[in-house]
Amino acid sequence: MSNTPDTRPSGEDELIDKAPETIAEGVDEEVVESNRRLYTGWQWLLFATLAIVYATFHLVSLNVYPMETWSFRIVHIAGALILGYGLFAGTRFAGEGDTTRSPAWLDWVCYALLIPAGYALVQVFLMQQAIGGGAMRIEPNIEAWHFGYPLIFATTAAILISWGYRQVREKLPPADLVLMVCALAVAGYLILIYNTPLRASTGTAFAPIGISYAALAGSLLILELTRRVAGLALVIISALFLAYVFAGPYLPGFLGYPGLSFNRFFSQVYTDAGILGPTTAVSSTYIILFIIFAAFLQASKVGDYFVNFAFAAAGRARGGPAKVSIFASGLMGMINGTSAGNVVSTGSLTIPLMKKVGYPGRSAGAIEAAASTGGQIMPPIMGAGAFIMAEVTGIPYTEIAVSALIPAILYFLSVYCMVDFEAARKGMRGMRKDEIPLFSKLVKQVYLFAPIIILIAALFMGYSVIRAGTLATASAAVVSWISPNKMGIREILKALQLAGNMSIQIIAVCACAGLIVGVISLTGVGARFSSLLLGVAGVSQLLALFFAMCISILLGMGMPTTAAYAVAASVVAPGLINIGIQPLVAHFFVFYFAVVSAITPPVALASYAAAGISGDNAMGTSVASFKIGLAAFIVPFMFYYSPAMLMEGSWMQILRVGVTATLGIVLLAATVQAWFFGPVKVWMRLVMLLGAMFMIYGGIYTDIAGLAIGGGLFMLQRGSHGGGAKPVASG
Structure with a gap:
């Protein structure tokens, strides 16, 4: 099972001379979406300046001049909308x-819509003057006829027109200009009202009707932007939840509830009970800060270095590019918060190379999808979900990051073993020395890891997440000065522009998820689901956990991790806590299944992205990635049966569970791939699966039984194959 021996020792120096300086280039290039406009001239300068100002605003507000909380979150969302x-x-x-380009008259229709949109915005300034002059509140008729109706009309009409409006890529259509003005009007009105005593009236019959109109328009703007940047899945789920607000009173059984009026619901949904709640709290602080950090790392080409480092470290092992994808995706997961984004950034390089050394296109795509999904559970950043978990549970972020360590190791070990056993079974080679960068050269630039090390050190020294993130961002710029990609003023501005652009999707998704969270909290559907889960647990806790797993995956299908976890945490986690599961365990259970929804058929975003690169069937790739990432569907159940997996317990318990779970994961991978130290017969696979389950369960007696089975199979395989076996098929 060793690598193919080097039969040309005399050419060693020649191979070293031929070794490329780098393999990965362009990993850090900004991905331009198919519906992204590409401006030139003054329009490019305008939107680049807006993006820079937007990112800088957050840095200043978080570190120097803090704003009032609700106002800050409203500006945060409004900036992303604009x-x-x-x-x-x-x-x-x-x-x-x-x-088929849209006719010129449609432009004039859109320009006409600027009149009601602009009128609503002007009314905000007039209301501000009235309140500044001593008025206690604005007349309802004025709020409705001079602000609410024009705003709703302009927003709805512009959104409908934009669905069929076709123009060139370099031009801003007037319909979207109308929506930008509407976003300003919504933000201006809400900031005005929420900074008066009227803020306390939200959700009551005394709330100004204007809040409801602003919230409705704001919700429509958020839903439409989410459709543009994240697809229809989250929008459809949000629409179903919104429909439930008004249809709920007519539904039978546990889904029914007394009902909410239009004014009571919408006057409260754009507060910290909904859109301005935990998801936006996290996106406006931690997420935006780490997006800026990621943009600075990208600007200094750290992503290229990470991937090249992974090639140098693992490229020569059998099936080398597949193992590179595991390491590279884990590293990129620290600076890239989406599974599909990870696939695109590293998979465009690793998938073709995996095919080159013998992996079928389906396996190559599946390995990359499974590895990239693991980037979401890799400490210290863990995508955005960890920050939302800290916000929702009140558990310190550092504690969550530490708790995630063993599960992340188990996941990546599982994927690694799956890859290694498949490479051994198919007789795949590693990459030659002249095909990969020299490790001795790359290790001289190991200082490029410094920003991430500084981030981790600052967090565990007791710095707040915001201070640690800001320090790490500054260190990324400083470290670049001793690297080949120095960051001057131009590069820093480019990084800020990149951060502003990168933040749009995640902010829209978080705001949209906040809308769903608002429906759940205001209608009480989450509590009714908890009671249902409690009833199932009365029959069997394992059945309740399985039911919770299915709901978490279902809610997460087709959705970015952040939104998937936020919604599942609101619906499922409280029910798990009610049946006696610790909050940390319950939230990690939900978080893991929200993450792996990216590789769960039939809707698997990461697998679909990988299939697009590999050229294989999308559904086939998602099934294969589900098999490779199988451990991720088992590990959450280990949290329940062995809380020591999340560092809950004594060091001896943690060590025992960690070691036996590791051995169990190896046996599980061997079972799936039908290869251990050689081919594994059917009866041996069944015994191996039993041993894996025993050790994964985590009990003292099951651990002993699992170790006995594993040891017996080890001796049997070593005796049969003498420590190695010829592959059963050639790649």
Whole structure:
């Protein structure tokens, strides 16, 4: 099972001379979406400046001049809406000479919509003057006829027109200009009202009707931007939850509830009970800060270095590119918060190389999807979900990061063993020395890891997440000065612009998830689901956990991790806590299944992205990635049966569970791939699966039984194959 021996020792120096300096290039390049506008001239300068100002605003507000909390979150969402509608089109672009380009008269219709949108914005200034002059509140008729109706009309009409509006990629259509003005009007009104005593009236019959109109328009703007940047899945789920608000009173059984009026619901949904709640709290602080950190790392080409480092470290092992994808995706997961984004950034390089050494396209795509999904559970950043978990549970972020360590190791070990056993079974080679960068050269630039090390050190020294993130961001710029990619003023501004652009998707998704969370909290559907789960647990706790797993995956399908976890944490986690599971265990259980929804058929975003690169069938790739990432579907149950897996317990318990679970994961991978130290017969696979389950369960007696089975199989395989076996098939 060793690597193919080097039969040319005399050419060693020649191979070293031929070794490339780097393999990975362009990993850090900004991904331009198909519906992203590409401006030139003054328009490019305008939106680049807006993105820089937006990112800088957050750095200043978080570190120097803090704003009032609700106002800060409203500006945070409004800025993303304005940037988002400026950069992302509502439909595909028209090509050159395309006769389906929208007619000129439609432009004038959109320009006409600027009148009601602008009128609503002007009314905000007039209301501000009235309140500044001593008025206690604005007349309801004025709020409705002079602000609410014009705003709703302009927002709805512009969104509908934008669905069919086709123009060139370099031009901002007037329909989206209308939506940008509407976003300003919504933000201006809400900031005005929420900074008066009227803020306390939200959710009551005394709330100004204008809040409801602003919240409705704001919700429509958030839903439409989410559709443009994240697809329809989250929008459809949000629409179903919104429909439940008004249809709930007519539903039978545990889904029924007394009902909420239009004013009571919408006057409260754009507060910290909904859109301005935990998801936006996290996106406006931790997430935006780490997006800026990631942008600075990208600007200094750290992503290229990470991937090249992974090639140098693991490229020569059998099935080398597959193992590189595991290491590279784990490293990129620290600076890239989405599974599909991880696939695109590293998979475009690793998938073709995996195919080159013998992996079928389906396996190559599946390995990359499974490895990239693991980036979401890799400490210290763990995507955005860890920050939301800290916000929701009140558990310190550092404690969550430490708790995630053993599960993350088990997941990546499982994927590694799956890859290694498949490579051994198919007789795959590693990459040659002249195909990978020299480790001795790359290790001289190991200082590029310094920003991440500084981040981790600062967090565990007791710095707040915001201070630690800001320090790490500054260190990324400083470290670049001794690297080949120095960051001057131009590069720093470029990084801030990149951060502003990168933040749009995650902010829209978090705001949209906040809308769902608002429906759950205001209608009480989460509590009714908890009572249902409690009833199931009365029959069997394992059945209740399985039911919770299915709901978490179902809620997460087709959704980014952040939104998937936020929604599942609101619906499922309280029910798990009610049946006696510790809050940390319950939230990690939900978080893991929200993450692996990215590789769970039939809707698996990461697998679909990988299939697009590998050229294989998307559904086949998602099934294969589900098999490779199988450990991720078992590990959460280990949290329940062995809380020591999350560092809950004595060091002896943690050590025992960690070691036996590791051995169990290896046996599980061997069972799936039908290879251990050689081919594994059917009866041996069944015994191996039993031993794996025993050790994964974590009890003292089951651990002993599992170790006995594993030891017996080890001796049997070593005796049969003498420590190695010829592959059963050639790659």
